Amino acid sequence: MxxxxxxxxxxxxxxQKVSDFLDKELTEEIAxxxxxxxxxxxxxxxxxxxxxxxGLMGWSWPVEYGGxxxxxxxxxxxxxxxxxxxxxxxPNDVAYTMVGHTILRRGSAEMKKEFIPQIIRxxxxxxxxxxxxxxGSDLANMKMTxxxxxxxxxxxxxxxxNTESHYSEYHWLAAKTDTKVSAYKGISLFIVDQRAPGITxxxxxxxxxxxxxxxxxxxxKVPKNRLVGEKNKGFYYMMEALGSERNYVFVPSRYLPYxxxxxxxxxxxxxxxxxxxxxxxxxxxxxQIAVEIDMSTLLADHARWMEWNHLPMTCEPEITKVFVSEMxxxxxxxxxxxxxxxxxxxxxxxxxxxxxxxxxxxLHSFMTTIxxxxxxxxxxxxxxxxxxxxxx
Amino acid sequence: MxxxxxxxxxxxxxxxxxxxxxxCPNVEWYLEMDNDEKGxxxxxxxxxxxxxxxxxxFPEKYGGIGGSFLDLVVLLEEMGYAAxxxxxxxxxxxxxxxxxxxGTEAQKNDLLPKIAEGKxxxxxxxxxxxxxxYDPAFIETxxxxxxxxxxxxxxxxxxxxxxxxxxxxxxxxxSGTTGDKDGISLFLVDSKTPGVKSTLLKTTAGDKLCExxxxxxxxxxxxxLGSLNGAGAVIARVLQYxxxxxxxxxxxxxxxxxxxxxxxxxxRVQFGKPIGAYQAVQHHCANQKxxxxxxxxxxxxxxxMLCNGLPATRIVAxxxxxxxxxxxxxxxxxxxIFGGTGYIVEHPMPIYSRRAKAAEYAYGNANYHRQxxxxxxxx
Numbered sequence: 001m002x003x004x005x006x007x008x009x010x011x012x013x014x015x016q017k018v019s020d021f022l023d024k025e026l027t028e029e030i031a032x033x034x035x036x037x038x039x040x041x042x043x044x045x046x047x048x049x050x051x052x053x054x055g056l057m058g059w060s061w062p063v064e065y066g067g068x069x070x071x072x073x074x075x076x077x078x079x080x081x082x083x084x085x086x087x088x089x090x091p092n093d094v095a096y097t098m099v100g101h102t103i104l105r106r107g108s109a110e111m112k113k114e115f116i117p118q119i120i121r122x123x124x125x126x127x128x129x130x131x132x133x134x135x136g137s138d139l140a141n142m143k144m145t146x147x148x149x150x151x152x153x154x155x156x157x158x159x160x161x162n163t164e165s166h167y168s169e170y171h172w173l174a175a176k177t178d179t180k181v182s183a184y185k186g187i188s189l190f191i192v193d194q195r196a197p198g199i200t201x202x203x204x205x206x207x208x209x210x211x212x213x214x215x216x217x218x219x220x221k222v223p224k225n226r227l228v229g230e231k232n233k234g235f236y237y238m239m240e241a242l243g244s245e246r247n248y249v250f251v252p253s254r255y256l257p258y259x260x261x262x263x264x265x266x267x268x269x270x271x272x273x274x275x276x277x278x279x280x281x282x283x284x285x286x287x288q289i290a291v292e293i294d295m296s297t298l299l300a301d302h303a304r305w306m307e308w309n310h311l312p313m314t315c316e317p318e319i320t321k322v323f324v325s326e327m328x329x330x331x332x333x334x335x336x337x338x339x340x341x342x343x344x345x346x347x348x349x350x351x352x353x354x355x356x357x358x359x360x361x362x363l364h365s366f367m368t369t370i371x372x373x374x375x376x377x378x379x380x381x382x383x384x385x386x387x388x389x390x391x392x
Numbered sequence: 393m394x395x396x397x398x399x400x401x402x403x404x405x406x407x408x409x410x411x412x413x414x415x416c417p418n419v420e421w422y423l424e425m426d427n428d429e430k431g432x433x434x435x436x437x438x439x440x441x442x443x444x445x446x447x448x449x450f451p452e453k454y455g456g457i458g459g460s461f462l463d464l465v466v467l468l469e470e471m472g473y474a475a476x477x478x479x480x481x482x483x484x485x486x487x488x489x490x491x492x493x494x495g496t497e498a499q500k501n502d503l504l505p506k507i508a509e510g511k512x513x514x515x516x517x518x519x520x521x522x523x524x525x526y527d528p529a530f531i532e533t534x535x536x537x538x539x540x541x542x543x544x545x546x547x548x549x550x551x552x553x554x555x556x557x558x559x560x561x562x563x564x565x566x567s568g569t570t571g572d573k574d575g576i577s578l579f580l581v582d583s584k585t586p587g588v589k590s591t592l593l594k595t596t597a598g599d600k601l602c603e604x605x606x607x608x609x610x611x612x613x614x615x616x617l618g619s620l621n622g623a624g625a626v627i628a629r630v631l632q633y634x635x636x637x638x639x640x641x642x643x644x645x646x647x648x649x650x651x652x653x654x655x656x657x658x659x660r661v662q663f664g665k666p667i668g669a670y671q672a673v674q675h676h677c678a679n680q681k682x683x684x685x686x687x688x689x690x691x692x693x694x695x696x697m698l699c700n701g702l703p704a705t706r707i708v709a710x711x712x713x714x715x716x717x718x719x720x721x722x723x724x725x726x727x728x729i730f731g732g733t734g735y736i737v738e739h740p741m742p743i744y745s746r747r748a749k750a751a752e753y754a755y756g757n758a759n760y761h762r763q764x765x766x767x768x769x770x771x
Contacts, residue, residue, distance in 0.1 A: 003398075287769065
């Protein structure tokens with residue numbers, strides 16, 4: 001036990017292996033399918049298979065389902081290396097970094113056997129079915145119902161902002177199984193075949209061009225063996241998974257490509273005959289971006305380290321989430337000031353700097369402090385769970 | 393990867409917490425120290441020496457206890473928590489560490505055991521008025537060879553604790569001209585030497601920053617510390633240690649501020665509720681927590697890298713840039729939550745917020761360090 005900010009020889013060897021593979025195989029096109037949530041298309045699916053075939057998936061997963069049984073740091077190395085390259089993530093991101101962990105913790109033996117090997121092989125993806133029109137930050141206020149009927153649950157209701165669903169095989173769905181008790185005690189989780197009869201998926205297009213979805217359930221029949229864990233424990237499972245999910249989803253290495261871009265731009269652009277790289281204001285703004293990426297990396301490393309050492313996390317992943325998401329907005333703002341008027345030029349436009357990436361990132365960054373819980377909810381969690389301040 | 397203190401470091405922390413709680417009893421005492429010429433008491437200094445703190449990172453052969461820079465950082469974190477006044481930082485870090493880094497065997501044998509026993513106080517006279525900040529290339533103080541001696545002329549500013557120091561390490565130009573990277577040397581100057589004059593500056597924090605004037609001060613050439621004309625690298629390295637050491641103090645101070653702020657938010661009732669139940673106040677406290685979490689890991693990462701001899705320029709600059717602003721923010725939030733009561737001079741808040749300001753500017757403020765980060769990014 002002692003302060004140590006390095007990684008082990010074995011971990012470094014894995015990192016190198018991943019890095020070599022990605023340098024060869026990961027194209028910007030594939031990366032953008034995942035990062036921009038455009039949909040896991042043919043190339044993305046093929047890339048997922050290659051990643052598995054190269055022996056790079058599943059190192060942190062149990063041996064009995066095809067993993068190597070090593071600590072989570074290997075998966076974190078994988079997502080960090082992907083993030084460094086155009087902000088990519090694991091193609092079946094929701095399955096691999098979120099849903100799979102809850103199945104391992106709470107699913108039946110049969111459910112694990114069915115789903116975990118497919119997740120490790122990169123073959124299946126899930127859409128997250130949590131948010132509803134009346135249940136945003138107040139998730140427990142959901143209205144969707146799942147009623148027992150023989151060997152099935154019959155599900156009715158509406159979800160919104162279910163991002164991966166138009167290309168996912170499965171829906172990871174939260175619905176009310178008991179409407180008479182407190183909301184926290186009447187929610188259950190299900191795995192639903194996303195193409196089951198009675199499901200209608202409608203696109204919602206975001207301001208940055210990503211596709212998310214609203215989904216309607218009309219008398220959708222779900223076999224009882226697709227209930228995750230125990231009935232009415234769903235809200236608890238969702239909360240239990242939250243810290244870990246934040247650790248996997250808020251990946252500071254994704255901002256390194258933007259930092260590198262703006263450094264290159266400052267070196268190669270002159271104003272009044274002087275490179276921007278020599279302008280103290282420009283240097284200060286870029287340096288602040290770098291400092292905040294350093295900070296994000298350390299906050300994330302610490303929260304992840306807590307996770308793989310099974311230390312009780314109270315607010316640490318929440319701190320990463322709030323900091324990283326707000327950092328992203330500050331980063332974009334600083335970078336755009338450096339690009340000046342050119343910052344507004346979209347990809348494909350004449351004169352667009354950095355291929356329009358910063359312009360896209362600007363539009364995208366509005367979501368970061370909202371999605372997966374707003375900064376306001378996050379700060380309340382930090383204050384109450386982390387500092388013990390009283391509930392209002 | 394590991395984010396934990398060693399068992400020894402936990403013991404250092406615990407012992408320091410206990411000792412300093414008693415040694416720095418109340419706000420009135422701090423205010424007395426602020427106004428006192430020396431800024432500390434002989435009992436405090438003696439107690440710290442008895443605990444072995446002055447020699448914490450000196451090898452045993454020089455009378456130290458053979459700890460690491462990380463151990464010193466742990467101690468400095470506690471000193472920041474207690475806001476302890478006095479010349480520890482200047483003596484041990486600016487003085488002792490510079491001697492350890494650059495001194496000859498004879499110089500180390502002479503000075504380090506005395507420092508470890510608490511019998512010799514040191515400081516480092518580096519900064520000058522003419523915009524030198526921390527770049528030694530622009531030092532204008534000169535040391536001219538005259539037979540077996542050097543004659544030093546110049547004025548140094550913001551020299552901590554020079555008024556109580558026995559030995560002042562002076563950075564002076566021994567060859568070349570202003571702007572040259574080479575040509576700077578360090579001298580060990582006895583503070584009683586004729587021509588040395590320290591004047592206490594009046595500062596926000598009541599810390600003992602001095603102007604030190606050197607008027608034809610004669611030192612023998614065996615008082616050169618390190619190599620003639622080659623002090624630039626030593627100074628750069630000591631400044632890295634100093635910046636991280638100051639981050640550790642700031643980290644400790646910000647922890648204390650958050651602790652008293654959160655405790656107050658839980659007990660202070662307004663409009664029928666503890667103010668800590670209001671989200672406006674909760675979000676302020678959450679911002680303190682976020683700033684401090686970041687400060688903790690970046691301080692220890694920088695210290696760990698220095699300790700292991702890894703290239704640390706970027707992370708040290710990143711740390712000082714971040715922690716300087718984080719402590720300032722944490723202190724400002726503390727004041728906001730304490731309201732009027734924290735504005736009164738006998739309250740602990742001003743002790744910390746005034747020190748936060750001093751620390752922000754010590755060994756390079758955030759702007760200065762961001763320029764170093766920019767250099768490291770290849771800009």
